[in-house]
Amino acid sequence: MMSQPTRRGALGLLGLGALGSILAACSSDESASGSATSGTDLATIRRNGTVRIGMEGTFRPYGYHDSSGQLVGFEKEIGDLIARDLGVKAEYVETQWDSLIAGVNAGRYDLIINNLSATDERKAKFDFSIPYAETQGKVGVAQDSPLKHTREISGHSAAQTETSNFGQEMAAAGANLVPVTGFDEAAMLVSFGRVDMTGNDFVTFQAFFEQRPDNKLRLLEGNLGDPSESAVLMGKGQTELKTAIDQSLRTHMDNGDLKKIYERYVKTDLTPPTATS
Numbered sequence: 001m002m003s004q005p006t007r008r009g010a011l012g013l014l015g016l017g018a019l020g021s022i023l024a025a026c027s028s029d030e031s032a033s034g035s036a037t038s039g040t041d042l043a044t045i046r047r048n049g050t051v052r053i054g055m056e057g058t059f060r061p062y063g064y065h066d067s068s069g070q071l072v073g074f075e076k077e078i079g080d081l082i083a084r085d086l087g088v089k090a091e092y093v094e095t096q097w098d099s100l101i102a103g104v105n106a107g108r109y110d111l112i113i114n115n116l117s118a119t120d121e122r123k124a125k126f127d128f129s130i131p132y133a134e135t136q137g138k139v140g141v142a143q144d145s146p147l148k149h150t151r152e153i154s155g156h157s158a159a160q161t162e163t164s165n166f167g168q169e170m171a172a173a174g175a176n177l178v179p180v181t182g183f184d185e186a187a188m189l190v191s192f193g194r195v196d197m198t199g200n201d202f203v204t205f206q207a208f209f210e211q212r213p214d215n216k217l218r219l220l221e222g223n224l225g226d227p228s229e230s231a232v233l234m235g236k237g238q239t240e241l242k243t244a245i246d247q248s249l250r251t252h253m254d255n256g257d258l259k260k261i262y263e264r265y266v267k268t269d270l271t272p273p274t275a276t277s
Contacts, residue, residue: 038104038105038126038235038236038237039104039105039110039126039127039234039235039236039238039241040052040107040110040234040235040238040241041235041238041240041241042086042238042240042241042244043240045086045088045110045241046086046087046088048088049088049089050088050089050090050091051082051083051086051088051089051090051091051110051111052091052092052093052108052109052110052111053079053083053090053091053092053093053109053110053111053112053113054093054095054100054103054104054108054109054111054112054113054114055075055076055079055092055093055094055095055112055113055114056094056095056096056097056100056114056182057071057092057094058094058182058184059073059114059115059182059183059204060073060204060207060208060211061073061074061203061207061265061266062074062075062076062114062115062203062204063075063076063092063113063114071092071094073265074133074261074262074264074265074266074270075113075114075115075230076092076113077261078113078132078249078252078258078261079092079111079113081248081252081257082111082113082232082245082248082249085244085247085248085251086244086245086248091109093108093109095108095109096181096182097114097161097163097164097181097182098161098163098181100112100114101116101122101126101163101233104126104233104234104235105235110234110235110241111232111233111234111245112232112233112234113232113233115133115135115201115230116128116165116230116231116232116233117165117228117229117230117231118131118229118231118233119165119168122233125236126233126234126235126236127233127234127235127236127237127238127241127242128231128232128233128234128242129231129232129234129242129245129246129249130231130246130249130250131229131230131231131272132230132231132232132249132253132258132271132272133229133230133262133270133271133272134227134228134229134230134270134271134272134273135201135202135203135227135228135230135270136201136202136223136224136227136228137165137166137169137199137200137201137202137223137224137225137227137228138199138200138201138202138205138219138220138223138224139153139158139170139197139198139199139219139220139222139224140187140190140197140198140199140200140205140217140218140219140220141190141196141197141217141218141219141220142190142191142193142216142217142218143216143217143218145196145197145218147196147197147220148220148221149220149221149222150173150220150221150222150223150224151222152220153170153173153174153175153197153199153224154173154174154175155174155175155176156175156176156196156197157175157176157177157178157195157196157197158170158175158176158177158178158195158196158197158198158199159177159178159180159185159186159187159189159190159194159195159197159198160175160177160178160179160180160186160198160199161179161180161181161182162177162179165228166199166200166201166224166225166228167199169199169224169225170197170198170199170224172225173224173225175197175199178195183198183200183204183208186198186200187208187215187217190217191215191216191217197220199224201228203266203270205217205219206266207266229272232245232249253271258270258271259271
């Protein structure tokens with residue numbers, strides 16, 4: 001889902017489905033073919049008075065529900081800022097990762113803000129904003145695992161959403177992927193010894209360790225791939241919409257709004273060093 005980014009589900013290991021619900025494949029979100037122009041344009045969004053934002057809504061600290069049931073998270077707050085700058089209200093449509101990306105061309109929402117990286121495959125079908133966050137990939141294993149370093153990934157099983165950034169990174173490193181619906185399920189399989197490891201970004205692992213101090217995971221030494229940048233996904237060819245979203249993100253990075261949001265949720269600034277260049 002940064003699969004990451006990206007890429008994942010909730011922390012806290014609550015509300016998990018039975019293992020039989022694990023998907024046999026997770027490629028549907030990448031299969032939507034983009035035309036020359038797709039998705040919703042800026043004029044329509046403003047005419048409707050609402051920008052619909054696709055998000056898992058179960059992925060702490062990006063976008064999740066707090067103890068009162070309210071949708072919170074730093075990506076939710078970023079979505080609120082973008083909507084305000086577009087002059088509309090934000091409406092969040094929560095969808096599982098595996099059908100998230102396809103929802104743009106299907107017309108279920110206008111944007112996705114869900115720790116997505118602008119990979120070459122995705123850019124061929126969709127447009128992306130400038131990046132708004134940068135995170136580093138890590139790999140979690142059971143506390144009693146004999147594995148020590150990310151150099152040992154190859155040949156071991158990894159619980160991942162296959163089409164997420166980190167699922168692809170793990171596959172490239174030689175892991176045998178076990179498809180899951182999100183990070184919570186992946187963490188459960190690793191902690192129970194059903195799967196050897198799972199890859200994700202350090203923000204997700206940090207939030208998980210804080211949320212579950214009794215967890216049975218630890219991180220391998222070394223990083224997983226290069227740092228991952230997250231960006232807003234929208235329909236292909238939506239130049240006006242992309243320009244408006246880029247301007248919104250630049251404004252809130254330049255004035256420090258995003259830094260304050262990140263520090264409130266993860267205690268560190270995730271703003272990409274090249275974001276405003």
